Amino acid sequence: MLKKLEFDYLVICKFTFVKDTNHPLPVIVEQAELTLAGLQTTMSLAHNTTMQLWQTFGPLKKSIHNKSNGGSYSVQCYADNFMSIPFTPETKFVKWAAVAVFNEDDIPKELEVLKIPKGKWAVFSYKGTISDFGKFAQYVYQEWLPSSGYQLDHRPHYEFMASDYLGPNHPDAQEEVWIPIV
Template sequence: MKNEYKKRIERVVEYIEDNLRERISLADVAKVSHFSVYHFHRIFTGIKGETVNNYIARRRLEKAVNMLIFKSEISITQIALDSGFSSSANFAKAVKQHFGYTPSEIRNPEKIKDSKIGKLFSKYGKAFEPSDLYPTRVKDDVINKQSVEDIKMKVEIRELDAMSLCTLASENGYQMESIYDTWDKLISWGRNAGIKEDAQQKFALAYDNPTVTPIEKCRYTASIVVDNDITINEPFKRNEIPSGKYAVVSFKGQPEETLDTQLSLYSEWLPESGFEPDNFPMMEKYLNDARIDGHLEMEIYVKLKDL
């Protein structure tokens, strides 16, 4: 029964994500869940840990801030409209209330004089610093002291065939304990399905930017490649890596150091590449077990489409 409730709420989340640019009616959202409108809001809050209104507002703002950073050629007004806000003034007010900074300050953090705290901290305990969104501003933290040019040189473009996946979502986002627990369950499922652990191809689908989204709210799905005809039952789900062109960059280091490489891929390599990200989450393909080796080896994948 619990899994059925979670499945219905995940349908609601997918609906919201697909319609963030539109005016979202709470009655329509409740209808998607197939729960009574009188009880839907309590069920959503119980499962997701925040109200429907808060979820929609947070996701719109997170999407908008990522656009401010990675789509510098688009005006703040256009980003406001594309994010479901009626005007740039309403957008600026909402951004400042949530993050503590205006859209202009987020785009130009070197002009910020005083540290500020927005609702993001009071609601989720997350301190937001615009400079964290720009990897080249923190030279001492670049992976293995590599320059941006080094990172650019490591990016290769690969054509992938479609691959079927068995997936399991992390209950608490990017929190390491939750991630490891999720992988332990999925790896065990794979062994029981006849896929030896050393033969399992392990991909994580990472949907959110942890510099913007609270860690426990970031959506993370562990996945292993499976045959198309394999049986998959709840709580595991079937998904697919779509065929297409992917930017791939290799990483070796500590798990907490991956963010700079990921941000550099988006903010430094992509704008010069002639491509833009396609509508598929960033993937991490794990090549070792960090708990055993003391470091992480992986490949970071971003699906591409032509500009």
């Protein structure tokens, strides 16, 4: 059953899990261009400034009046050679803290706009703490992706956290993990 959601993507099936594991199988969706407003920083896992980025963005989020949904987006923009070289704790990437907006009008001057191009995505459901996310990412990139028949596309990767997100250290925190594929 197809169900139209507010984000302009179609849900093709319910989330299912790989037999005898906690690893989810993704939902494959086509999504229209997404316009985000937020803050960005260049960082690495070894010099992770995610907490500071969100602490700075939090108060500014309230000043965005044309939000298209109540959730937040954590976006990673990787170099073109992301999958062809080893990803180490020192690998630099651009990290965004953002919200979706209807358009670029009335965006506070302290914020920037990021347009995520339309395309196909593997959308995973992740439940757990940030400290366990590395194991999940390893499964996605080293197990699921190579055996999926899809290839990684060079578009931003992101996580969507609904307005009722419990926070990165809560064991019941849930988010959607969007991986760009072709």
